Amino acid sequence: MKNTKESSCPCSSGKPYSSCCGHYLDQNETAATAENLMRSRYTAYTLKREDYLLATWHSSTRPASLDLTGQPAQQWLGLTVKRHEQTAADQAIVEFAARYKINGRAHRLHEISNFVREGGLWFYVDGEIL
Template sequence: MKAGDACPCGSGRRYAECCGRLHEKGENAPTAEALMRSRYSAFVLGLADYLLATWHASTRPAELDLSDETGTKWLGLDVKRHQQQDAQHAIVEFVARYRVAGRGHRLHETSRFVREDGRWFYLDGDIDPGSSAA
């Protein structure tokens, strides 16, 4: 992705000024929402190492193979809610739209995040039962 391209997370900012700072420069996300947006962009760009690095150690898989995602076309992200529960915990509810083999899908998830040593991590999430093929 070129630095001047629009960020995949839908912030309206350029990638270099948005998720690119976290992906390429190693900056910490200032909020759980910023981390969630950067993780969405990492899925779009196939950045498995970044996804693993931002996943909390207690729930992180041993490896993440995104090769099955090559047929996925990510269409957009809509952040529905960002709620700071306390200084160390937050939730972010979002809908991510995508296509696989021409068929539309939506993932509606409420994700939990935890902050440790000043860094936000994805902990886990609940997928809305209404998430399915569009």
């Protein structure tokens, strides 16, 4: 995907990449909500931006690496945010479904993700796959 103002953002927001997740991935802006962070993390997966994914992963659960280039090629097809809930002042959950293909076979990831805000920044903590 080209990162241009005309390109539709992979997070399925309907906005151009440059005025959606591009703010976070390319311009280092802070996500105001856990949903914004989750959408930008989905977009980072589509762009294989391991640096962004690790930087937005809470240190208590962050893996050392993701090796996105060593995994089978995924074709990301879309994201649906089912709900975003602020559960406490600095905690939130985001339920989403992401569709993708590996070797032409369709898959769906349905997850409830946990986020925490520390020092004004949202971080992905973990998730429950449904």
